[in-house]
Amino acid sequence: MQKIAISGLNASDNPASGVAVAKSLKDEFEIIGLSYNPNESGNYLDCISKSYLMPYPSLGIDALLLRLKEIQRKEKIVMIIPCLDAELPLYIKYQESITNLGIKLVLPNEKNFELRNKNRLHLLSKKLDIRYPKTEAFFEMQKLEEIEKHFTYPIMIKGNYYNAYKSYNQTSSHEYAKKICNEWGFPLLVQEVIYGDELNLVGLGDGKGNLIGAVSIKKLTTTELGKVWTAVSIEHNGLLEVAKKFVAETLWRGAFELECMVNKEKMYLIEINPRFPSWVYFATALDINMPKQLVEMANGKEVTPQLNYQTGKMYIRFTDELITDFSDFSTLMMKKEL
């Protein structure tokens, strides 16, 4: 069995996509977990055969390459599927150094990655022929008050990578801005609130302008953080067209998620995430296994586009429990592998 390494093993109420990707691949590949914290629940699941603790992305490429060399010596992994926003810039920038270790990656290039950056999305949305909510970026806290005058409440206060809060007044705006900034830094964004139905699409681009996999959903219920709890599969032609234009325009290579709001005939682009979403296993269950397509791409196989699936299928997330020995936790913490 080929070994595929996957990050994003956090499977809490704000889950990353690692476990969903592992579930999609576990029948045909051995999954190696790349974890940033022994508390990440994916480390202890059966679908992940071995886990390694990784240095935080903020430590830079030298620390990452050193760790990957150690892991590669033991595991001979074929490919890494990075599943976290914060680590992607490093993996994308240093694709060549990582592939020189004999590890395959299927990622967009730096230029294409930057095109979908939140503070440049208004430019891309014009090319994709989709509305984009009025948005202004700021790089210092003093500017927030001035920018707020250009909007009417409520407004969204968003981080460039993570987190978004709806604010109803100046006091809460500042509170949220500080909260996001302390964790993720600048730039921060002020964005108008769009009302309507939230529709999401997970897709896969082949890097030649073709969409080779896609599934759309409507979130029916979410957690307080806006993370999907129940959803239904839909077929929204407008959303699919935006996805096709996106991969054609950017020659996107790899996974992505479109987040849109639809208000009657008006569709707004909210975000483009450069990785699989945490609900990607829903697509796998609908017979569009995009993580597997991604591995096939990495292995140089011809991948058949898969865009047809059943609508009206329901996705239900639920909590589960797992009991293991504390020594598993301590082994991972102290020996950096389990």
Next chain:
Amino acid sequence: MQQLNQLILDENGVAFHPMMGNSYEVNTTGRYIIEALKKNQSNDEIIVELSKRYKISTQELYIDVYDFISKLKMYGLA
């Protein structure tokens, strides 16, 4: 009408819109009206048919049917 034609009516009296993922609870009369509209029957034809079926005056039905259709429009379905 394009949106209405997409509605899928299931055996539980729920109409599912596969493009938007919305679902609507409809009673048997609502179901009849939706199915009739999908077959391109006119509003008047629907009223006459319901009048025969339920033995209610067309005048009384006129208000109810148009009220239902205006709700479909409100939801962007008709």
